[in-house]
Amino acid sequence: MTNISMIRAAADRLNGHARRTPLLSSPFLDEIAGRRVLIKPECLQHTGSFKYRGARSAVSALDDTTRAKGVIAFSSGNHAQGVALAARQYGIPSVIVMPEDAPKLKIDNTRALGAEVVLYNRADGESREALGEQLQVERGLTLIRPYDEPQVIAGQGTTGLEIAEQAKAEGVEQADVLVCCGGGGLTSGIALALEAEAPGLRARPCEPEDFDDATRSLAAGEHRSNAQPSGSICDAIVTPTPGEITFPIMKRLCGAGLVVTEDECLRTMALAFQRLKLVIEPGGAVALAAALFRKDQIEGEAVLCTISGGNVDTNMFERALNQYGT
Amino acid sequence: MTNISMIRAAADRLNGHARRTPLLSSPFLDEIAGRRVLIKPECLQHTGSFKYRGARSAVSALDDTTRAKGVIAFSSGNHAQGVALAARQYGIPSVIVMPEDAPKLKIDNTRALGAEVVLYNRADGESREALGEQLQVERGLTLIRPYDEPQVIAGQGTTGLEIAEQAKAEGVEQADVLVCCGGGGLTSGIALALEAEAPGLRARPCEPEDFDDATRSLAAGEHRSNAQPSGSICDAIVTPTPGEITFPIMKRLCGAGLVVTEDECLRTMALAFQRLKLVIEPGGAVALAAALFRKDQIEGEAVLCTISGGNVDTNMFERALNQYGT
Known part of the structure; x- marks a missing residue:
């Protein structure tokens, strides 16, 4: 089972290899969200995702x-x-x-x-x-399993160590950390890192509608599955049910899940283009979409969110710009 | 006249305000360029540009x-x-x-x-x-003048302090640093910072064709002007001639200018979309375009380049993707 020592050891091994992604923001996004939004863009990670x-x-x-x-x-x-x-x-x-x-x-x-x-x-x-x-x-x-693998979770959890440090530097010590969630490797890894390094920050999984297995599993306290195995534009973060290793960690540490629509993801992609100068994939947009469009389900003066990846093809990106670009 | 002490003082004043942009790269871009390409994405700076x-x-x-x-x-x-x-x-x-x-x-x-x-x-x-x-x-x-102003050049030169540190961390101590050049504030500021902090790195201005006043001025050793005042898709970096304050600095410290076509800028925007997950504007693409498509005019195993900004409208971005996206 992954623990904070494993995450710290992974950070040492990743040092000089994984990119330390910055924390981005835009006053225009803050205004939409009604609070300060701090964004961790893992689309800028090597290979275009936190993976x-x-x-x-x-x-x-x-x-x-x-x-x-x-x-x-x-x-x-x-x-x-x-x-x-x-x-x-x-x-x-x-x-x-x-x-x-x-x-x-x-x-x-x-x-x-x-x-x-x-x-x-x-x-x-x-x-x-x-x-x-x-x-x-x-x-x-x-x-090498994509999420149900302790050393993979530890590596993904290094994102959480950076978030803890960067949030502190921004003066944010009490906030939700919204995480794009598939099998739960990134979510559980970040949750473990925050527990140790920034106990005022709480990870919450974010998912597209109809593929909200983590949200429903957390609400039920036991594994729930999606009705369909695939069919979301957020394909990069769709899995049938949370992992065997990741779910107990999420259950212990995470706040309630947040669910957004596909249209909200496309709208968020257009906003990230305009306001952050970032290319993000639909699945990578769910957490920022939740920050922007589920503000009543979030508390506090600030919110953090991950962007999990940017590997989107031209057609899908143009669809977002054509529907929601200005 | 701007000097390194002013740049260091500007860095102190900008600390906690300006974003320290990361240094990005992609093996796919390295392959096109025939050498290692390290990219300083100021499109991620507040307001979407180094300005x-x-x-x-x-x-x-x-x-x-x-x-x-x-x-x-x-x-x-x-x-x-x-x-x-x-x-x-x-x-x-x-x-x-x-x-x-x-x-x-x-x-x-x-x-x-x-x-x-x-x-x-x-x-x-x-x-x-x-x-x-x-x-x-x-x-x-x-x-507040956009470039012919010592404290503006000093602030823009803080980009060069970061490049010097980041290049060293990447093991690059001898290389060209390609800079998107309009009036020369960013170019001269970076050149001054590199002179003091990384003497093996040399700034070189990059411009779009027909608006290559800095390149021709450097070659002539005195101010040259563009035939047209405007009309480039790289409008953000088009000025009639290098600045009165910036040009003497560039003349003393910079290598020869590099000139790229508008089509090469659009192609670079599509590559930055695909390989870096960045949104860049045409003028912000000239230096990376030079790294990719003027490789015979560059020496060394690595090259650094700035991306000056990402404030591009939807239509222009889609034009780049439609022409050169895969």
């Missing part, structure tokens, strides 16, 4: 012999690129198992970062696991 | 009595917003004289930042100066 932190943490935590054999991950998106880059930095092989209908650009990017991409047929549910197990056994690869 | 640094520096350098009377600036764009925000932070009045045909959004933003906007007819060349002088005399306002 690199967890990937690098997990790869760097392996012993040399194990690591030298290589790593494997299942991902159609941000985790794939994070693992590929971390592996390349260590000069070790990485295999990324991706659905054959994944966007060509993401497949190309993952390959360009040095990974061997193995495609599977998404329609055949068994094939992915079988393929992955076979590769692990044959080549001695270590599986 | 805030100079404005805050100049306003904070005034004595209390003078400052209390307020400040005035002529600008249709980034400098206007920088001065307006700096004035608001001090709780003093600011008057921004803008052409009446300036984009409504920029006028609205400047007003929203608390400035009194006074419009003039661009066709009547005399009216602007006369209007400004009248306001200065009547109200005792202090004029």
